Amino acid sequence: MSADEFSFISELARFAGQSEESLDLADDGALIGKLVLVKDLVQAGIHALPDDNDADVVRKAIRVNLSDLAAMAAQPKFILLGLCLGTKSKPGQMPALAETIRKECEHFAVHLIGGDTVQGSGPTTVSITAIGEVKHSPVLRSGGQIGDNVWVSGSIGDGALGLKWLQMGQQNPELSKLDAKDTDYLAQRYRWPQPRIALGYQLASLAHCMIDISDGLAADAGHLARASNLSLVIETEKIPVSAAFQNWRNRNGSPAEQWKTLSAGDDYELLFSAPMEARREIEVVAAKTGCPVTRIGHLEAGNGVVLRLNGAVVDWPVSGFTHF
Amino acid sequence: MSADEFSFISELARFAGQSEESLDLADDGALIGKLVLVKDLVQAGIHALPDDNDADVVRKAIRVNLSDLAAMAAQPKFILLGLCLGTKSKPGQMPALAETIRKECEHFAVHLIGGDTVQGSGPTTVSITAIGEVKHSPVLRSGGQIGDNVWVSGSIGDGALGLKWLQMGQQNPELSKLDAKDTDYLAQRYRWPQPRIALGYQLASLAHCMIDISDGLAADAGHLARASNLSLVIETEKIPVSAAFQNWRNRNGSPAEQWKTLSAGDDYELLFSAPMEARREIEVVAAKTGCPVTRIGHLEAGNGVVLRLNGAVVDWPVSGFTHF
Missing domain, CATH: 3.90.650.10 (PurM-like C-terminal domain)
Structure with a gap:
């Protein structure tokens, strides 16, 4: 993280900290009641290999977000998928991508409940919002x-x-x-x-x-x-x-x-x-x-x-x- | 939306529809109890002008998501920001960007509670997850x-x-x-x-x-x-x-x-x-x-x-x- 990004996030945390749900932006996720919400982006070429296919990128994005829920002792329940397809995305691979998402949801017992898919003009970029539930309270x-x-x-x-x-x-x-x-x-x-x-x-x-x-x-x-x-x-x-x-x-x-x-x-x-x-x-x-x-x-x-x-x-x- | 994207989303809806929270992926958002969750991506050059600065792109992303909440009769409460900075993003503009986000949150009375910021290798791409609350039930x-x-x-x-x-x-x-x-x-x-x-x-x-x-x-x-x-x-x-x-x-x-x-x-x-x-x-x-x-x-x-x-x-x- 560069100094600029660090001070950017500090600045966001300064006003975001006014709500207790934000946990001061200092943890892996946010907390609304017993729901923990995490949201991490994955981009091909940055967090995955430049030539990874979209299924690889999406799978990784899902798993790193579920890992954030695990870190707060939350049981994953739902995901929302924000999928910005890249210039290398191949229409013919969409059925395999849907199947990968289905399998990941089944494997981790989470439900896909929303999101959107758009065709972008850069590398494939995936934003997952994952929602889990804590038994009593999260581990911070x-x-x-x-x-x-x-x-x-x-x-x-x-x-x-x-x-x-x-x-x-x-x-x-x-x-x-x-x-x-x-x-x-x-x-x-x-x-x-x-x-x-x-x-x-x-x-x-x-x-x-x-x-x-x-x-x-x-x-x-x-x-x-x-x-x-x-x-x-x-x-x-x-x-x-x-x-x-x-x-x-x-x-x-x-x-x-x-x-x-x-x-x-x-x-x-x-x-x-x-x-x-x-x-x-x-x-x-x-x-x-x-x-x-x-x-x-x-x-x-x-x-x-x-x-x-x-x-x-x-x-x-x-x-x-x-x-x- | 291309035929491939359409069939992709139909395929996702087929298995996502198993959870009532997904509303069959057929509405503007998902519903967990009284919470409505929406998640739309905005990319510079696609949903905003190619030369828009990051503050313009993020502002638009926040607002289009709040509009999705409005469409379900939900009162916006929280947002999570997934910000993938683009190759044209200028470090010097980060303070202005943080200030824009603060103002938007204040203007719409929503709290920023999480998300992440990464430096990407394409155009600036913003994924907002916005969370609102319905009085009794959403309008579908x-x-x-x-x-x-x-x-x-x-x-x-x-x-x-x-x-x-x-x-x-x-x-x-x-x-x-x-x-x-x-x-x-x-x-x-x-x-x-x-x-x-x-x-x-x-x-x-x-x-x-x-x-x-x-x-x-x-x-x-x-x-x-x-x-x-x-x-x-x-x-x-x-x-x-x-x-x-x-x-x-x-x-x-x-x-x-x-x-x-x-x-x-x-x-x-x-x-x-x-x-x-x-x-x-x-x-x-x-x-x-x-x-x-x-x-x-x-x-x-x-x-x-x-x-x-x-x-x-x-x-x-x-x-x-x-x-x-």
Whole structure:
């Protein structure tokens, strides 16, 4: 996000904050009664590959929005689809696109209830409004407490590695050494995010604060830390990675590159904090929902993100990340 | 709308219709309890001029969505803003854009509660989700009854004429003869649609069916007729026009061109039907809300739109319109 965009959103938040439903524009969504509303845009070439077909772009748009609902412990109920077809959109692909939308709705048990479709003159751009319901109240970014454990779901870095594979393929010296099983897995992780809906919903009464990792582990940890006004400490050696990521890491000697990949985003995993006493219950919920979780750190007094490696504080390893 | 888009939306409606909240995707919005949700996209160069600045595009996007709420007799409450900045977006204009959004929210008494902003690689594209509340239930397109009067608010054709002026200016032989007061008015009507919110909300208990005129009088009359499964008869000589439109019409000899302009869209007036007995009350509501209304026809058995001129049925005057 550029400085101009940042100050733009600050300015919007200044007057939007007058309504409690906006949650000060500081969270993943808005709250009207028990309804959580999220709305994220996806554009081909920016959040999806330039040559992805419309079904890929729409699928990704639906899933990243459902991930935002999961991050607020909301059960997805409805979506509205704003579809601006691009100059590369092919009329012949419309039936397949409709079928993709039907399947996504069925898979996630959500109903398509509105929106519109227009032919635009740029790349395909998709705006999803997703609406979910919380049991009692949402989990916000701001609820973290000193002493909380910090947890993350699934594995980190796969989406970024999948994107690199899709962009560079065999031209990337390390990725080209992976077998097809690994590269297929990584590409799939980029293309088909898995919103952690069941996990997020079950964490409603356990988690103090929560976010989904879209901007990257470091950036989103920073969002939680800032909103909770605390310091979020990550024990970097505990960050869970997949077998495919491990295979890539074994072939890549650069810690900077590894770090960059771990924090590049497109994970759509949940990052949350919870009190020490909830540890056992969280593990039960993880087992029940089939979504592994890993403790990677804790919250303490202070502000911002602190990285540790085997107990010692390490400098932020990549200069580009110093803006957190 | 192309045949492909039409069949795409039919396909979506087939499975979306399983939830009552979708209203079969056949209306201006969706309904969750007493909340009406609408979501329309606006792209620079398609629904706004290619060189419009972002504030113009966003303002128009907000207003056309509020017009959709008005058409369902819903009082606007909240908006979510999906803003995909274009390649022509200028960082220096962001503060003015934020100020425009603030003013629009204030003017229409709605709260901005969420959304997102991204830098895209095409024209500026804006998706607004607007949320309103109905007093008891919304007015749908499908509620028309035989014998109903058909009414329209404000004046028709100004938006289309304003667009023509903005596109052609002095190069248009007839428009160039209008004085600046008229051309300014017409341009304003195109750029700053006036959603008929108070009127729409007050019509909740009076109107049988309602729509806002965005696609054009003929097209939207067709939507009402089809949804209500009736024939909508328009006494064409009764269609209300502004003084500026009248001044243009006096200088333009072509009935075909006049018709095309009257049915070109971008009016954002309300078209609705109501029983004969409600006539007096509707006039009271119009006076109270400061929005003139005109009876332009009625509903009868049959289907589609019938045009009459001084009592006699006239052929559809412009060949391009035969698809209704």
